[in-house]
Amino acid sequence: MTIYDENNLHIVSDNLRYLKLLSKQYPTISSASTEIVNLQGILNLPKSTEHFISDVHGEYESFTHVLKNASGVIKRKINDIFGNSLREEEKKKLATLIYYPEQKLDLIKQSETNLDDWYKITLYKLIKLCQIVSSKYTRSKVRKALPNDFSYIIEELLNEQADRVDKQEYYNSIIQTIIDIDRASEFIISISKVIQRLVVDRLHIVGDIYDRGPGADIIIDALSKHHSIDIQWGNHDIVWMGAAAGSEACIANVIRISLRYANLATLEDGYGINLLPLATFAMDFYGDDPCTNFAPRTIEKTLSDTDFNLLSKMHKAISIIQFKLEGQLIKRRSEFEMDNRLLLDKMNLEDKTIKLNGKSYKLRDTNFPTLSKENPYKLTEREECLIKKLRNSFLNSEKLQRHVRFLYNKGNMYLLYNSNLLFHGCIPLNKDGSFKEVLICNEKLKGKALLDKLTECAREAYFFKKDAKSKLYGMDMLWYLWCGPNSPVFGKAKMATFERYFINDKSTHKEIKDNYYNFRDDENMCIRIFKEFNLDPETSHIINGHIPVKTKNGESPIKAKGKLLVIDGGFCKAYQPQTGIAGYTLIYNSYGLLLTSHGPFESTQKAIEEGNDILSSTVILEHVSKRKRVIDTDIGKEIKSQINDLKMLLVAYRKGLIKK
Structure with missing residues (x-):
């Protein structure tokens, strides 16, 4: 829809049919005006935090822990808020309580001598932490994240004002009553989960949930409950999608x-x-x-x-x-x-x-x-x-089919999000770095058009049940995406499965990578890809998985002067001897980009009982001088479009084109 201003009033008349529909949601000048004020305010809030994870390969314990600790974000928040006022052991216990509230509470109840006192101190800490992590969101958004049982109470406590002496007794009374009526445990569990939810707003999975590790189904169960998620299919996801389709x-x-x-x-x-x-x-x-x-x-x-x-x-x-x-x-x-x-x-x-x-x-x-x-x-x-x-x-x-439908609903071959291009493997290239043409459905395609067509074929494989010819082609294409020589998610000339099983000569086992991998450190290649996907080369990044970064050999996940980031660091235990670490994750918040490398995770049990967290080290990739706000994001573009529509609706009301 064209942007409205005072010089093009005809746009209101041209869009009257749409505006009449919009008027059902905002039936008065007052309601439309209130929403404009609300949306304009949201544009100036800090950009929410995004979390990028890739190549988890069924390692559900490590993945679940990284999800719960938000790649160390919760621990950093605890350090920022409480500083030297808490001992390191106390910070560790508080972090573990937030990650695993139910299990940790069971242990604390067995060991704590003055449980009521512990409840009171802990509740104040959790409320303080929740106040900070919720401060970048509107009250409306925070309200939606609150559990039904405690939504009113948590909202009241989150909006406590320290300088309002006359309300201190009110807030203290709420906390004491929660303890007196034996609801402290449930409250702690609820507010811990609110913190987990608010500390990361959007989760990006850059491929390969399946294979090797023992719990891909457990991971997808967890992902299906996440409030905001997208998935870029990896070749190991694709082969399971093909299997579920019947290939x-x-x-x-x-x-x-x-x-x-x-x-x-x-x-x-x-x-x-x-x-x-x-x-x-x-x-x-x-x-x-x-x-x-x-x-x-x-x-x-x-x-x-x-x-x-x-x-x-x-x-x-x-x-x-x-x-x-x-x-x-x-x-x-x-x-x-x-x-x-x-x-x-x-x-x-x-x-x-x-x-x-x-x-x-x-x-x-x-x-x-x-x-x-x-x-x-x-x-x-x-x-x-x-x-x-x-x-x-x-x-x-039934469960496999439900999980694969989830992969289709939340997934794609690639994603454009806040000036970042996310895909699992590669964009097929020729030796000279130009985009390679691949024959799909009797049509030669390359770059963005190739990935769009492959997405279409992947969907036909599963959903075109009445069109047998298209479904068969789609299923065959899913297999090709798994192991074909020009597959963007596979990215190699061959899959040498036969040779590894039957031939000793290891020269036959070699799988030559796509030319894309020869150009990953080439800034000009990244710029060509950004232009192909209509992204600004100055502000954009490519975020990749698929090929593990061999950190122990000195390889860096940061390529092409920071324009390309590879976040496969070996979540899968089978890869950890090659990589030397146990995974990378990326955090993109209002201050910039943070890359975190993780050490091996022992077990959930040790994390709960001993407070053993994943040892992680974080590198600041980019730090902006001016904090990014919602207006600078894709959601900001959508909100500005909504404001534009509402302003046109106001004009339609005032000119009598639509009756209030």
Whole structure:
């Protein structure tokens, strides 16, 4: 809608139909005027805090703790407010109480000798802290964040004025009454959760919630309760989305990865996927095969010999099925240009070799009882029956389907938010740094148009149930996004799964990264991307995940003079030996950008019992001289547009074009 001013009054008449609808919400001059004053005031509040997290890979304990402590923001607030008036041990206990109020209160009740006194002191501390973290928001917004049981009481206490002596008795009386009627515990739990909610206003997940760690489903349960969130899909999220849509190739990949990391908790306990048919099949066909190359990678886990052997056999069985299904898909989609991944027919089982790129390599394993020499990509009857059962299990998992719908509702291939461009992997580039054209739906696309089209295909895969052709193409595209050579979320020339299992020569295991990764330190590349996405190169940043930053080797997450930030630092325990840390998170508040690196997290139990927090160190990336306000944000643009509309409504009322 065109901005209204006194010189273009005709705009009011042109938009009269819309303004009549708006008048139903603001039926009088008074109500419209009040809202303009309110919105104008909001524009001058400090910008709210954003929290960026990437590549959590099912590590639900670490993720949950970082979410609760807001990457150390709560601890910093406690230090700022209480300074030297509290001992370090007291600050630690207060922080832990806010993170885990229910569990910490249970311990305190067992050890505290004067509980009423402790309640009174603690309530004053929590109220003081809550006053500070809520000060950048309107009363209306804070009110919406308050729990129903205590909303009135908390609001009264948050608006306590220290210089109003005549009200001190009133506030003291409220706190004492809360204790006297035995509601202090519930009140502490409620106000702790309000602090957690208000300290970070917006949460950005920059991909890869799934795989490797044991609790992706627990993470999504937590995310689905978050008040303000967006998700940029990672390749590990995409493959689960494909599995939930019914793609058999994606289903095989999801199961294979779960078996590779001995992580069946998400599949079986989280989503109720029945793996018994796969176990039976594996024992029937691989019972005498030690399946050494398919031994699960266990991290801090102990498996019995029986379980270890069974998982190895299941792992091999689903891998062979995966290679067959992928071969069928590659032949079906010649436009994917992935014939170099058709490897089953390149094996010579008689002399135990495979020919790749004109060179012969020794095979580590040649026991393939379900492989047909004439048609190696054809599933046997037993394999077809098995994959059909597994597909039905995925399609009929109510919780998985609900979680994937959440990923679709809150997710996208990329996000533009407050001058930042968020995406998980890369923007495909040519060797010279120009945007690479990729063939999608018989159309060559690049840059922003490519990501937009891929988003459309991903949605068709799940939601186009009546259009079988579009749905199949969408499902195949989800698999391509998982492992295809020009996939923005994968960003490599190949996924060398077959080579890692069957060939000792590690030169065949190499996965060449997209040219984007050669330009991540190039400021000019970032500027080209900003212009492609209509962002201001002077104020914008690219925020990436996907490729872990090897901090222990001296690699920095800050690229291209601060224009590109990589926040995958190894939440996943499998990556921590490579990175040397246990994850990065990014905070963007009204003062600027803060990058926090985290040490390993022991356990939730130790955090509760001993107050063990994640050891984090924070670097200030940018600090603005003038504090950013709502007017400087995307929400500010929306509010200014609303003010413009309301001003037109006032004119329509005053000119009699709309009756009050």
